[in-house]
Amino acid sequence: MTTSATQLTSASDDHSAAIIALQAQFGKQLSVNQTVREQHGHTMTWLANQPPDAVLTAHDKHDVATAVQICNQYKMPVIAFGIGSSLEGQLNAPYGGLCIDMHSLDAIIQVNNEDLTVTVQPGVTREQLNHYLRDTGLFFPIDPGANASIGGMVATRASGTNAVRYGTMKDVVLALEVVTASGEIIRTGTRAKKSAAGYDLTRLMIGSEGTLGIVTEVTLKLFGLSECIGSGLCHFKTIEDACQAVMLTIQMCLPIARIELLDALQIKACNQYANLDLVETPTLFVEFHGTEAGVREQAQTFTDIIEEFGGTDFVWDTDEAERKRLWQARHNAYHASSALRPEASALSTDACVPISRLAECVSATAKDVEESGMIGPIVGHVGDGNFHVLLLIDTNNPEEVATADGIISRLAIRAIEMDGTCTGEHGIGQGKQKYMDQEHGSAVAMMQAIKSALDPNNILNPGKIWPQPLVVT
Structure with a gap:
């Protein structure tokens, strides 16, 4: 059978047990402060602020995976937060839940100059990345205007002023590391420029607005600076x-x-x-x-x-x-x-x-x-x-x-x-x-x-993309 998002709300209003479990696991990394919660329910539109029940500052991908496992156990919603520049309420928590702040996952893991690729954590911003690349003769072209995080740009399939020549995020992402709704860490591709092996899970995740998984690593195409x-x-x-x-x-x-x-x-x-x-x-x-x-x-x-x-x-x-x-x-x-x-x-x-x-x-x-x-x-x-x-x-x-x-x-x-x-x-x-x-x-x-199929408990950013998403119970 199925239940609507409205029924889901009434079934999961009380997230105290999940928060207690999260506090036991993460200690001071978890905040239930009202101001912090409202900052992470921030929306740059006229939509009302809907704060989460708690905010976790993740230090690495294992924090993300563990937190999602706990939330999935208690059927509590999870919303990933990058910089907070989204414009259609993607960061709101209409059913409460946990916001995972990804800003500390900001490492540039590996630049492969010969292959024109780079692998980064999701908290890296586009300006930070291009500043890092300034002496390599390479650059990352996707420019949505705001100094958005790479993870957020993946989630919203970001574009910008350079898209007419260099494309959008769907064109420059080669592979992702993603935490699934069950808390498993998977990879969706490799650094190869193309593949005919199986479903294109990378493109499925790009633009999914955090409803199918939480990105913890991104491999991107780079381009040479013009003469x-x-x-x-x-x-x-x-x-x-x-x-x-x-x-x-x-x-x-x-x-x-x-x-x-x-x-x-x-x-x-x-x-x-x-x-x-x-x-x-x-x-x-x-x-x-x-x-x-x-x-x-x-x-x-x-x-x-x-x-x-x-x-x-x-x-x-x-x-x-x-x-x-x-x-x-x-x-x-x-x-x-x-x-x-x-x-x-x-x-x-x-x-x-x-x-x-x-x-x-x-x-x-x-x-x-x-x-x-x-x-x-x-x-x-x-x-x-x-x-x-x-x-x-x-x-x-x-x-x-x-x-x-x-x-x-x-x-x-x-x-x-x-x-x-x-x-x-x-x-x-x-x-x-x-x-x-x-x-x-x-x-x-x-x-x-x-x-x-991918999120049977509907914990990943529920209430986004379509009203009353269906969940299996």
Whole structure:
């Protein structure tokens, strides 16, 4: 028989026996302090904070495995915590339980320069990794903006500004070490670049948001630093013109490394936040990687493309300081937008569509935000059809909350109807569960069957990805 998540809650409200067992095993590593618990129920959305019953600071993979074994014995939920930058409530504990803080698992275990691979623990952050690699001539390209942990980036299938050339986490993870729901430690692959041996468990875990296992080690592909990097920006009269230029850039197979869209309001926010003087109109930020001659050729081809769509003032440079200044403005987009209405809450949402539908989807979304009267800058990794809207809302105002919810809902449905997805990067968590059936149909039942098979007691981050996940009893 099966029980719903609601029944699971009533059956496991009292986790005191599990906490006593955890305290006996871990002592001061375990905290039941209210403030600590609330910090680990942290969510960067408007979703209510739902703290766990206790927080364990894990020191190694064996701590994780032992804790999961205890929780599985008592059927108490377990949520893994990295840096806390997830955006759809993935870290909340709607049924209480144990949060395992992974930040101390931050060792870079092995760099294999010849194979262009690295193996790290999940608490390593992307900035920490690239700082470590700075003298090797190699780098890790996935850049979601926030200094996220590698484990968290695996869990949410993170992407970012470099995805148009280097792919997303699913493209750069070779193997994982994972603690299963029973507390067993398994490996899902090797350092080989490919394999035809069995099910692809690595890809199954990537993007599972901690519902199928807890990652304790990650083996990643690395890439060589380019001889020359050129960055620049150009302006357009309309968002549609900018998106059409992006589409042709991709269709012409220009090996562009980054191509980011900022709408006029986002540019205004960046100007005010960082004291810049950019033209407040839809703008593309671009970056080219290659040899000096190759970068010049790419830049000239891009110049020819944007002229067709009214792109103007294209200026690019290979100066490193100028490049960092340019991209810092892009990375500050969240904080810059928030400053447009500092008393409000910032709600970031995203969607992704085929590149041929990008202009239509972004333009329709921009019109929707404008007509609603909301403040909602748009920024996107438009080279792969992904864009974000940051809505600034008073969460104490029911009308604003309803308006924002309507914008998010229409965007999700619009993207799905264009054969896209309701989220290209942020994941489902709690915030976008209601779109799963429309996007995946009967495949949701297969996902739930996998969840039930791998986690029969439904202890791994329950209540995420879909409402009322089924458990076997």
